Amino acid sequence: MNSALYDSVIALALSSFLLIFVLLINPVFIFESSLSKLRKVSILEKNIKSLYENGYFGKLAKLLEIGASSNEIRNCLKEIYEKIHPSGVAGLRLLINGRIMYIYGSIKQGWIIRMPIPTSKDSYVLEFIICGE
């Protein structure tokens, strides 16, 4: 066999090996981390929208407006937490005039989404503590 043919065979073999290697790369494996974040945010979006449409935030605002007892407010927070917990929300925090008044679940980790609740009396903010980055 002449050397040119020999070189060509080696070059083709090497190229084929690299091509197979490239083709074998599983895109799901590369995007797994991003896709899992996307899935998490999608579920969170869906659950928050469901809470919004079913009037859970309206109910909480109404209780705060009429000066309901702390038990009623806590129960309402519990309902919200139970609905939203599977989507990665570790805890809820309700602030009144900047001071933490109610906590539900864990607030040690994660990042926060703030939602002000306008009422005619005080300034309320509901914070969702989300697990992970």
Place this chain on the structure above:
Amino acid sequence: MVKPFFPISALYLASFIIVVLLLSNVICHIVFYNNLIVKLIIVKLCNIYFTNLKYVIGRHSLLVLDDVLYHMGNREFNLSLVKSLLKDRLSLRKIAKEVGDDRVKISVIMRHLTLKESLGSEQDMNIVLGLPQESPSGSIDLILDLIVTLSSLNGDAGIRRRIKLTINHPMRVYTLLRVRNNIFLMNSTTYTIEEEGNVTEFIINTINRELLKCLHRHTSLKCKCTIKFDSDNNFSMLLALVKLYDIMIKDNFQTTFLKAKEIKVTSPIILNFTCPLNEDLCKLIGETLTFHLFLKKN
């Protein structure tokens, strides 16, 4: 010996270049799709903030509308003034700042603000805001036409949407205004005292009957009434000058936490009663009587 057509290094180089190009192409695709997913995540995150924003704008607008209607109820009621006060007091920029954070930047532009009479229907937004689902007919609908932009802080992904938020205030403003107009039409009406018996009782019964005619179901009225007895120049007729004032028309249907429930008729309503003067009625001349009236249509 046959000399190779290509030098060895050239073959190796060609194959490596092809593979490197292929790899770089794959890497480009990976980066592209990864960025796409990251942008999708940001869009989804923006959607969460968008839902929160709609809720906060809805609640804020409802409370501002309530406050404006409440204060307007104690003076001359004017819907164009309500609209102008709303435009001044709706602080959408402040809300955008409060809802946004170091991840998402929000901007809200108000295109139009419309006030409209509600025909009475079920509105999903009412549940969202903590109100009964059904909007009463004759109540006021505030329609906000907004352009909302939410984007990540570096501005490489986000959403821009035009939304129409319909916020209903359950006080039946339009119904109360119609009642007020009916009461205005009574102004300067003259009635003849026809029946024999107690003149004061007749006047009060007539006023009650006429005011009740003006009222709608689920509305009630409270006012003060002064009856001043006088005679004409020839002392042949008894004149009773009736002044209705501090008239408050209340919507009994409005039982929510909102404070706007009634409107006032600012100028007094004057009614005249006449009757031929006889000896029994002479003693009434110069007398002034004051009553508190509370009327409710069943």
